[in-house]
Amino acid sequence: MKSVVEIEDQFQLATYKKMPIAAERGEGVWIYTTDGDKYLDLYGGHAVAGTGHCHPHVVQAIREQSEKLLFYSNLVYSDARAGAAERLVSVAPTALTKAFFCNSGTEANENGMRMARMATGRENVITFSGGFHGRTADAISATFLGKYREIGKPNVPGHLEATFGDIESVRALVDDNVAAIMLEPIQSMAGVRMAQPAFYRELRELCDEHGVVLIYDEVQTGVGRTGEWFFAGSAAGDGVVPDVVTLAKALGSGVPVGACLVTEAISSHIKENDLGTTFGGGMLAMAAVTATLEAIQNDRMLANVKLVEAHLRERLREIEQVVAVRGLGLLLGIEFNDKAAPVHKALLEQKIITGTSSDANVLRLLPPLCLSAEHVDLFVAQLEKICTS
Numbered sequence: 567m568k569s570v571v572e573i574e575d576q577f578q579l580a581t582y583k584k585m586p587i588a589a590e591r592g593e594g595v596w597i598y599t600t601d602g603d604k605y606l607d608l609y610g611g612h613a614v615a616g617t618g619h620c621h622p623h624v625v626q627a628i629r630e631q632s633e634k635l636l637f638y639s640n641l642v643y644s645d646a647r648a649g650a651a652e653r654l655v656s657v658a659p660t661a662l663t664k665a666f667f668c669n670s671g672t673e674a675n676e677n678g679m680r681m682a683r684m685a686t687g688r689e690n691v692i693t694f695s696g697g698f699h700g701r702t703a704d705a706i707s708a709t710f711l712g713k714y715r716e717i718g719k720p721n722v723p724g725h726l727e728a729t730f731g732d733i734e735s736v737r738a739l740v741d742d743n744v745a746a747i748m749l750e751p752i753q754s755m756a757g758v759r760m761a762q763p764a765f766y767r768e769l770r771e772l773c774d775e776h777g778v779v780l781i782y783d784e785v786q787t788g789v790g791r792t793g794e795w796f797f798a799g800s801a802a803g804d805g806v807v808p809d810v811v812t813l814a815k816a817l818g819s820g821v822p823v824g825a826c827l828v829t830e831a832i833s834s835h836i837k838e839n840d841l842g843t844t845f846g847g848g849m850l851a852m853a854a855v856t857a858t859l860e861a862i863q864n865d866r867m868l869a870n871v872k873l874v875e876a877h878l879r880e881r882l883r884e885i886e887q888v889v890a891v892r893g894l895g896l897l898l899g900i901e902f903n904d905k906a907a908p909v910h911k912a913l914l915e916q917k918i919i920t921g922t923s924s925d926a927n928v929l930r931l932l933p934p935l936c937l938s939a940e941h942v943d944l945f946v947a948q949l950e951k952i953c954t955s
């Protein structure tokens with residue numbers, strides 16, 4: 567009989583570099599495989615399992631909603647959608663007053679850029695080297711990282727590249743044709759890179775001065791990952807609130823959903839039929855959003871993220887081969903004095919899932935927000951062994 571790995575390799579396009587494990591079941595920070603193994607998941611299914619795998623509150627909400635109504639379009643009202651929109655806006659910075667729901671991160675970014683163009687009547691968008699924004703036409707054209715723009719050829723015109731953390735490089739590009747500046751406030755794929763708080767403030771001021779829309783792509787940093795609901799408004803970003811925040815990944819705990827949160831000023835430019843998508847705001851996804859936000863709140867996950875981050879940083883000091891720990895909350899990049907890929911592989915052999923990045927020396931951690939100090943100790947013990955062997 568063929569294994570799961572063999573069947574998938576035969577019938578699925580080979581577009582992913584897969585780990586040789588078959589995930590069957592998940593619970594909290596654990597993934598159980600079809601072979602009966604158990605893995606500590608410090609990758610969170612690519613930052614999606616924010617509430618942990620199969621959080622009982624989320625599972626129950628999805629189950630209950632699925633027995634009532636799986637889907638109806640935005641042409642009718644729904645208590646599931648009303649509840650999700652109200653709750654999402656209630657945890658966002660107060661200037662962000664309206665939500666638009668879609669299905670993924672790339673789609674949220676496409677809509678964010680579109681709204682900026684509609685609000686300003688301009689076309690160009692400035693993004694940053696090292697930023698990743700998705701794989702659909704406009705979002706991939708905004709992605710100045712590795713080979714992505716090349717894959718997306720022909721690119722959408724009007725995308726300009728600035729240097730992350732360097733305000734003068736942005737200033738040199740801003741003119742009356744620029745509709746938006748969009749950034750990952752913490753560049754995840756690039757190796758978890760952050761800018762100084764002053765950079766975010768200077769971007770805000772530059773946008774205000776020139777009538778440019780500031781968009782934070784919080785597909786990874788949003789929904790509690792940094793120990794705050796959003797990077798927008800947080801101290802790490804000098805309290806700056808952008809005009810648009812885009813979300814996906816952890817927003818539905820694994821049920822596909824994306825969103826844009828926008829200010830009144832932006833929403834005043836958006837009219838009927840300007841944006842839309844069939845599945846956006848569907849009842850099942852909306853039930854998942856509400857339950858995800860409730861689970862984070864009920865389990866005090868934001869406070870947990872900060873405690874566990876502090877513990878992890880402390881413990882990693884014991885490992886000589888670790889030269890830096892970058893990032894915030896549970897979006898962390900561990901920089902080694904050598905390549906991270908062998909460490910990633912060795913950890914997997916010890917049944918710990920982590921992530922790599924486009925920086926060869928950086929191992930990425932994007933675990934569930936319910937990670938505990940004990941889980942960290944388990945990880946550090948294995949990492950220590952690997953680094954000294």
Ligand SMILES: Cc1ncc(COP(=O)(O)O)c(C=O)c1O
Pocket residue numbers: 670671672673675698699700701750754783784785786814815
């Ligand atoms: C920061 C960021 N933006 C956008 C995306 C695209 O999201 P999706 O894969 O849901 O389209 C990703 C995905 O990894 C991301 O990390």
